[in-house]
Amino acid sequence: MTPRRRGRRVAPVHSDAMTDAPAQDTGTWVVLPTYEEAENLPGIAAAILEMLPAATLLVVDDNSPDGTGELAEQLARDEPRIRVRHRAGKEGLGRAYLDGFRVALDGGATSLIQMDADWSHDPAVLPSLVAPIVEDRADLVIGSRYVKGGRVLDWGIGRRIVSRGGSLFARIVLGLKANDLTGGFKAWRGPTLAAIPFDGIHAGGYVFQIEMTHRASRAGARVVEVPITFRDRLAGRSKMSRRIIVEALIVVLRLRWDEIRRRRLRRPGA
Secondary structure: OOOOOOOOOOOOOOOOEEOOOOOOOOOEEEEEEEOOOOOOHHHHHHHHHHHOOOOEEEEEEOOOOOOHHHHHHHHHHHOOOEEEEEOOOOOOHHHHHHHHHHHHHHOOOOEEEEOOOOOOOOHHHHHHHHHHHHOOOOOEEEEEOOOOOOEEEOOOHHHHHHHHHHHHHHHHHHOOOOOOOOOOOEEEEHHHHHOOOOOOOOOOHHHHHHHHHHHHHHOOOOEEEEEOEEEOOOOOOOOOOHHHHHHHHHHHHHHHHHHHHHHHHHOOOO
16 A cells, blocks of 8 residues: 655646646546545556446545645556546535536546445446446446445444435435435446536535435436445545535525425416
8 A cells, every 4th residue: 555645735736737648548437536535546547447447537636735636647648548636625525526527528428437436436336337327228327335245344333324314314314215324335327417407506515415316316317326345445534524414404504495486386376
C-alpha cells in the first residue's frame, strides 16, 4: 500500500482543470471522487481497471491537501485510461459526482459507474454492477447492502442503524422501491443520467444518493439492485458527519412536500 503523505499541500487549481491525456472511447466510465485519498488511490485505480479493462477511469479531486490530485496526475501520465478532473476545493460529494458525470457524458459515456475510493466498494463487483445496463435490463443499478446476499462488515450498531434507518425512512416517505437508498455504489445508463436535471441537487453524501435515485425513479427509470459486501474504509478517515445525516432527513421531507404541493397546484381550481 502506498504510504500516506501528510502535511503536503498543493496549489489551488481551477474547477475546470483536467488532464488532456487521451482516453479510450469505450463508453463505460468510472467516476471516482477523491479528497485526501493518496493512501488508497494507486491500489483502487489499478483494481478498477483490472476488472474493467476497457473502461475510462475519471478521478475527480477536490484539491486534496495530501497531494491526491498530483498523484492522480502521475497515474494518468502512465496510464491512458485514467483522466483527472481538478476542482478548486471541497464542495461536497454530490458536487464532485455531478461534475464528473458532466465530463463523462461530454466524453461520450454510454454507461457510468460511481464509487468511493476508500475500498468500501469492492472493485470485484464492477462487472456484475454494470451488467444489467449492458444487457438492457436496467437504467440504474444500485450496489445494495440490504437485499439478499448483501451485507455490511466492520460497522458498529450506531452506523448500521443510521444507514439502514435512513434508507427505510426515505423509502417510506418517498414511496421508492429500492432497499438501499443511501449507498453510493451505482451504475447508470448514460441517457438516463443525462435526462436528470442537475440543478438544485443537494451536495451531501446521503442526501445526494437518495435524491438522485428519487429523480431517476420519478422519471421512469428501471431500477435494479445487486448484492454487495460493504466494508468500512481501509485507510484514512470517514467523511460522514451528523450534519450530513440531519440534512438528508430534512431534504427527504422537503422532496415529499414539494411533490404534494405540485400535485395540489395541478388540480382544477387550485
